[in-house]
Amino acid sequence: MSSLERYSTNRVRRLIGSINSIRFKDDTGEVEYFGQQVVMLRRDAFTLIRDELTRVAGGAGQVILGIAGHTVGKEEGRALLAKAKAPGVRLPQSLPIFIRLAVEETNMGYGKVKIEDFSTESGTVNISLLNSFEVDPYRHTLKPTCAFTLGYLKGIFSELVGRDFEGKEIECKSKGDAGCKFRLAVRPESNAGTSPK
Ligand SMILES: [Zn+2]
Numbered sequence: 047m048s049s050l051e052r053y054s055t056n057r058v059r060r061l062i063g064s065i066n067s068i069r070f071k072d073d074t075g076e077v078e079y080f081g082q083q084v085v086m087l088r089r090d091a092f093t094l095i096r097d098e099l100t101r102v103a104g105g106a107g108q109v110i111l112g113i114a115g116h117t118v119g120k121e122e123g124r125a126l127l128a129k130a131k132a133p134g135v136r137l138p139q140s141l142p143i144f145i146r147l148a149v150e151e152t153n154m155g156y157g158k159v160k161i162e163d164f165s166t167e168s169g170t171v172n173i174s175l176l177n178s179f180e181v182d183p184y185r186h187t188l189k190p191t192c193a194f195t196l197g198y199l200k201g202i203f204s205e206l207v208g209r210d211f212e213g214k215e216i217e218c219k220s221k222g223d224a225g226c227k228f229r230l231a232v233r234p235e236s237n238a239g240t241s242p243k
Contacts, residue, residue: 058144061130062151080125080152089155089179096180108193115194119201122152127206142166145206149199155179156195157226169209169232173199178226181219190218192226199228209233 069078077084099107126148146161156179162172180192190196196215203211213230217223 055143055147058130058147059151062126062147079154080122080129082121082125092179093182111193112197115197115199116201117197118194119198119203120205121201122154122198123148123202123205126152126202141206145203148206149173149202154198156198159199162227166207169207169211171203171211171213171228171230173228173230175226175228178219181226183219185220186222187218187220189221190215190226191220192218192228195226196228200230203230207232 067079071078077086096107096111099110101107103110130144130148142164146164149161150159156175158176160174160176162174164171175192175195178192178195180195182191192215196213200211200213210233211230212233213228215226215228217225217227219226
């Protein structure tokens with residue numbers, strides 16, 4: 047890594063660290079994360095909601111969770127970009143580093159995210175996830191279970207890169223794999239609609 051890259055990485059890391067903070071507004075009973083309103087939800091409450099959704103709606107349950115994750119990912123990407131612009135980080139130059147750190151170091155409690163490889167030319171990304179909050183360690187399934195996270199990753203990448211991403215979960219701990227792995231790619235017909243400025 048060149049000294050310029052290292053400088054850039056440290057700056058972006060500091061920037062993300064500075065916005066990666068949680069704020070309890072006890073007087074109004076609100077919690078803010080990244081300046082956005084959030085609620086604290088136990089992992090098992092999420093599992094309960096998902097199980098009921100699947101019971102009632104079948105496969106549509108996964109679709110609904112995917113849409114919810116996608117919306118959250120897009121909002122998160124938008125918030126990160128907005129914050130990044132403020133302190134004058136020259137985004138076009140440091141965009142790949144920014145994207146990597148933004149995705150890896152934004153701890154939403156979903157699990158430990160790592161970008162294995164990310165090619166801006168081909169528009170493909172391989173992501174691994176340890177300790178996914180959508181994996182129930184006591185239950186094995188035949189299909190991947192991390193629909194919300196998949197949607198989230200597609201959403202955050204779409205927003206940060208400025209192109210629509212599609213993809214799937216190719217390995218999942220719920221199926222007995224070592225961890226969860228996602229492969230995303232730019233949707234072929236997608237053009238730069240909301241490219242980051
Ligand atoms: Zn999974």
